[in-house]
Amino acid sequence: MTSKSGQAPIAPGAVASDLTISDLRAALAAGWRDYRAYPAFGLFFASIFVIAGIFLYFALFVRGEIAWLVPAAAGFPLLAPFVAVGLYEVSRRREASLPMSWRAILGAMRGRGDEQILSMGVILFVAFGFWLMVAHGIFAVFEAESGIKSDSGELFRTSAGIMMLVVGTIVGGLMALAFYAITVISLPMLVDRKVDFITAIIVSLATMRSNKLIMLAWAVVIAIILFVSMLPMFLGLLVVLPVFGHATWHLYRRVAGNTKTSEPQ
Structure with missing residues (x-):
């Protein structure tokens, strides 16, 4: 149930239920401004993701482990929200006119000293590992059906290989959508407020429920642009990841950031 003011009640406050495409454009524009204002932080966090991606690619490609390489590349964006935690802090501090420092920005990864963000990080890394196992199982089933070893690349030109990609x-x-739903608002909220990660997940899910079409559109935009930016050896992420990280903060503020932040300076 939503109120006349366009908000759906949810502890510890309320989430907006009237998001529009204009809000997504505004969030992206604000994210771009944050990135341009403090590019060093964005490049730092994005470079961690890029270096890890390149290392993973060469480590698996050289060994011919395509059965692991494809799902690893496909599931890599699952970890992006945790990498973006420092970017949320940059946007939060810029919005509140607080001083910027590497100590403060990196310290945001610890949350507010209660390990709630680290708990979310563990969930994301477990999800990534679970996806790898599921995807490898799918590979194994269709590889056995085709009779072609996946490390040859020929598997992808067979009907079994095409069906494997579809499945x-x-x-x-579906897995990515589930984890997007629980992290898109929860992680910025954990940076912004002293709440437990269960409450933050509930707020994130409430946002999805109250703004289904717009939040799904945001997920599709993120997925497509992240995928395209990963093609040139992950290098496109040096720009895309920071902008989306900052933009997600501003979307959170529009949806659930209806109280002042309370972080000590």
Whole structure:
């Protein structure tokens, strides 16, 4: 149930239920401004993701482990929200006119000293590992059906290989959507407020429920642009990841940031 003011009640406050495409454009524009104002932080966090991606690619590609490489690349964006925690703090501090320092920004990864963000990080890394196992299982089933070893690349030109990609895409998409739903608002909230991660997840899910079409549109935009930016050896992420990280903060503020932040300076 939503109120006339366009908000749905949810502890510890309320979430907006009237998001529009204009809000997504505004969030992206604000994210771009934050990135331009403090590019060093964005490049630092994005470079961690890029270096890890390149290392993973060469480590698996050289060994011919395509059965692991494809799901690893597809599931890599699952970890992006945790990497973006420092970017949320940059946007939060810029919005509140607080001083910027590497100590403060990196310290945001610890949360407010209660390990709530680290708990979310553990969930994301477990999810990534679970996706790898599920995807590898899908590979194994269709590889056995085709009779072609996946490390040759020939598997992808068979009907079994095409079906494998279809099934893997559907399963991976559903898993990615589930973890997007629980992290898109929860992680910025954990940076902004002293709440437990269960409460933050509830708020994130409430946002999805109250703004289904717009939040799904945001998920599709993120997925497509992240995928395209990963093609040139992950290098596009040096710009895309920071902008989306900052933009997600501003979307959170529009949806659930209806109280002042309370972080000590």
